[in-house]
Amino acid sequence: MSFYDEVGGAETFQRLVHEFYVGVKADPELRALYPEEDLGPAERRLRMFLEQYFGGPNTYSQERGHPRLRMRHAPFPVTLDMRDRWMRHMLAAMDTLELDEAHAEAMRDYFMRAAHMLVNTDDTPHASL
Template identity: 85%
Template sequence: MTLYDKVGGAPTFERLVHAFYEGVAADAELRALYPEEDLAPAERRLRMFLTQYFGGPTTYSQERGHPRLRMRHAPYPVTLDMRDRWMRHMLAALDTLDLPEAQAEQMRDYFLRAAHMLVNTPGATPPPPSLER
């Protein structure tokens, strides 16, 4: 059984990503990184990506090809501050799901690694932030 299935499948990822983008919409600095006026397309893309990553349907790759996260984020200035803002909103969204700790920890670990990997500003290579909240 995949993590996608263990945490409740599509409804769980819909709630997670929607809660995340509610946080993004209220964060002017992070919101500025999203070029689209409407966040719904970004919400759909992230939901498809996370669904696929955690073992659900592969709709993301079918529609968009290989995820190539670093390449897709290269045009945007992902600073340490943006990484931390992204993490703050994603962790808050994750907390709304009330998942068993083992599954929540697996997801937190991935989000932290992915967010740190996407930092693309010169000299921004300190270790990832602590997950302590």
């Protein structure tokens, strides 16, 4: 049985990603990173990606090719603040699920590693010269 199946399959990932985007919609700074007016397509892409990553259907790769997370996020300014905002909403979404601690910890660990890896812009205030 895959991790995907162990945590509840499609229903779990649909709930997780939907709750995550509820948080994104309420966060103007993070929401500004999403160029689409309708977050539905972004929600679908994240859900498909997470399902595939955690052992579910490989629909993401079939439709979009290799995930290449860093490349796909390169056009967007992913700062430490944006990483932290993303994590705050993802962890809040995780809290809506009833996962056992081992599965929840594995997911939190992945989210933290992936979010940190995507930081591509320094958001440290620079002193004037």
